[in-house]
Amino acid sequence: MSLTVVGSIAFDSVQTPFGERERMLGGSAVHFALAASFFTEVNVVGPVGDDFGPEQLEVLSARAIDTSDIEHVSGGQTFFWRGHYDHDMNVAHTDETQLNVFAEFEPKLSAASCESQMLFLGNIQPDLQRRVRGQSSASFSGLDSMNLWIDTARDSLVAAIGEIDCLLLNDAELRMLTSEPNLVHAARATMAMGPSVVVAKRGEYGAVLFTEDGFFAIPGLPLEEVRDPTGAGDSFAGGFLGYLDAVRVAGDHDDGALRRAMAYGSVMASFNVEDFGTARVAALGEAEIAERLALFKRLTHFEAS
Amino acid sequence: MSLTVVGSIAFDSVQTPFGERERMLGGSAVHFALAASFFTEVNVVGPVGDDFGPEQLEVLSARAIDTSDIEHVSGGQTFFWRGHYDHDMNVAHTDETQLNVFAEFEPKLSAASCESQMLFLGNIQPDLQRRVRGQSSASFSGLDSMNLWIDTARDSLVAAIGEIDCLLLNDAELRMLTSEPNLVHAARATMAMGPSVVVAKRGEYGAVLFTEDGFFAIPGLPLEEVRDPTGAGDSFAGGFLGYLDAVRVAGDHDDGALRRAMAYGSVMASFNVEDFGTARVAALGEAEIAERLALFKRLTHFEAS
Numbered sequence: 042m043s044l045t046v047v048g049s050i051a052f053d054s055v056q057t058p059f060g061e062r063e064r065m066l067g068g069s070a071v072h073f074a075l076a077a078s079f080f081t082e083v084n085v086v087g088p089v090g091d092d093f094g095p096e097q098l099e100v101l102s103a104r105a106i107d108t109s110d111i112e113h114v115s116g117g118q119t120f121f122w123r124g125h126y127d128h129d130m131n132v133a134h135t136d137e138t139q140l141n142v143f144a145e146f147e148p149k150l151s152a153a154s155c156e157s158q159m160l161f162l163g164n165i166q167p168d169l170q171r172r173v174r175g176q177s178s179a180s181f182s183g184l185d186s187m188n189l190w191i192d193t194a195r196d197s198l199v200a201a202i203g204e205i206d207c208l209l210l211n212d213a214e215l216r217m218l219t220s221e222p223n224l225v226h227a228a229r230a231t232m233a234m235g236p237s238v239v240v241a242k243r244g245e246y247g248a249v250l251f252t253e254d255g256f257f258a259i260p261g262l263p264l265e266e267v268r269d270p271t272g273a274g275d276s277f278a279g280g281f282l283g284y285l286d287a288v289r290v291a292g293d294h295d296d297g298a299l300r301r302a303m304a305y306g307s308v309m310a311s312f313n314v315e316d317f318g319t320a321r322v323a324a325l326g327e328a329e330i331a332e333r334l335a336l337f338k339r340l341t342h343f344e345a346s
Numbered sequence: 347m348s349l350t351v352v353g354s355i356a357f358d359s360v361q362t363p364f365g366e367r368e369r370m371l372g373g374s375a376v377h378f379a380l381a382a383s384f385f386t387e388v389n390v391v392g393p394v395g396d397d398f399g400p401e402q403l404e405v406l407s408a409r410a411i412d413t414s415d416i417e418h419v420s421g422g423q424t425f426f427w428r429g430h431y432d433h434d435m436n437v438a439h440t441d442e443t444q445l446n447v448f449a450e451f452e453p454k455l456s457a458a459s460c461e462s463q464m465l466f467l468g469n470i471q472p473d474l475q476r477r478v479r480g481q482s483s484a485s486f487s488g489l490d491s492m493n494l495w496i497d498t499a500r501d502s503l504v505a506a507i508g509e510i511d512c513l514l515l516n517d518a519e520l521r522m523l524t525s526e527p528n529l530v531h532a533a534r535a536t537m538a539m540g541p542s543v544v545v546a547k548r549g550e551y552g553a554v555l556f557t558e559d560g561f562f563a564i565p566g567l568p569l570e571e572v573r574d575p576t577g578a579g580d581s582f583a584g585g586f587l588g589y590l591d592a593v594r595v596a597g598d599h600d601d602g603a604l605r606r607a608m609a610y611g612s613v614m615a616s617f618n619v620e621d622f623g624t625a626r627v628a629a630l631g632e633a634e635i636a637e638r639l640a641l642f643k644r645l646t647h648f649e650a651s
Contacts, residue, residue, distance in 0.1 A: 058527060128521075128527040130527075216433075222363060222433040222435075223569075223570065223571075223572060224550075224568055225568045225569065225570045226570065228568075243551060245529075246548060246551035246552070246565075247551070247563075247565055249565070249568055251568075256568050256645070257645065257646070257648070258552075258565035258566075258567075258568065258645050258646060259565065259646065259648075260551075260552055260554070260563035260564065260565045260646075261563075262563075263529055263530045263533075263554055263556075263561050263563065264528075264530065265528065265530045265531065266528075267528060297648070297649055300647070300648035300649075301648055301649065301650070301651075303648070304648050304650075334650055335650065338648070338650050340561070340562065340563050341562070341563060341564065341565075341646040341647075342605070342646075343562070343564075343602070343605035343606055343608070343609050343643070344602055344605075344606065345606070345609075345639055345640065345643050346606075
């Protein structure tokens, strides 16, 4: 079993009501890979610049993540994002984006990355996502995107969605993509584009899974400490696809496995937001994950009589 | 067992993306009473005008709701609300409010209403809520409110909250009331005001229960038909408190009963929004309620391994 992720590798400067941090390691591929690394073997594909050094690489290597497809662009600078959150931490406000080495990124997957059974296309330009999908022989692939690409590259995004198995998107973006105000109709319209699995992410409110057989919903865990939501969606995707890859049942839509994957995704997202950047997830232990899964189980449990 | 509700009895004119209706029977006491009537005996207290006739009364009587404390103000007009919803149906936009007979309302509970074991104070001016609480000998009382009273009558509202057992409020309003951006902290600050049970309502995202022992969360049911969310919060409260009254365990904070009550509240709210006004809830059958409870159980169920 192994899982390849393509996405941004970044430095993030983030301000929230609970503090601020400069140039933390971040990016969709990084948050995804760290979360998935607790379940399966992970290969990361993406470009970095001269400012990306051994300290950053060590965060990934310490989790036994394969970094050999991280491309070092000599003379370049790593993707940079600066943003802030007000009291409504569901909404990220972007203050600055520097594409840097990402502007010229042309993904080249090694043989090992091509042969992963599972592929995750993090939130990058949809034509790039398609070129990665074309190189991979994965039997199951997931894709994340954002409102920017719905606005500026909708046709490419719809084509990319047509080539993958599982779409993970914010619920508002699913509605926007399909022009369907009702989430059930939006999910169905998305499945008509190709994916057999659609996950509507809802920030602190949790997530909903849609398949041809029905749906499953999991609320967010009410947390006392929410310090930085950046990367939570990618940590969710990492727990979700990482678990599915580990149990090797993604392809056959095993309902029980998909539900458990939703729970593991929620577990990883809930850790992600408890501290800035990758701090909490990178330092997690297996026992904490099992304990929090039990907490999620208890969170929603009721006896019908 | 019996439950008394005080709140608005109204005519609502509502426009949503799925249609519009003029002068439907509505109001917090009406939506609450109809939902609660599937679980326990309900007495409704509130004023109406000359425009409130046998047709409206029959909607309540058909569900065996005791209407003898509905006060007919001769020469007056019933409370009127006009509002609309855009694509985000979580947000109601008020276009017109006519207090009418509500402007001079002075609640007078009959002996039967005073002696109910359970009391629900629907969303009305908090000093009125306190005068009703003072007349009642209920052993368990719930209260709903809104941003208007947090803005204009905060001290009265805090005093009212200090006299009840269970607060039901939108999550944003809980944060506003306590100036706590974190929901767990907001719930704890609210419990410090008096109530031992706090329910954060989240519209289509579901609801969260907080007690001294912990929390429980239930997502909203993904519905294909959401035609009019007006009254959903009151239908939730009606299912929640109606069930607790029926099982007579509200006072001792039985965790299992509170969790089931959250599920029944969610069931009644999910029916409420499927049609305009009271149409769907007033015409419900017991079997539909049991079936939907099972759907909620299935919605969130996962096996941990």
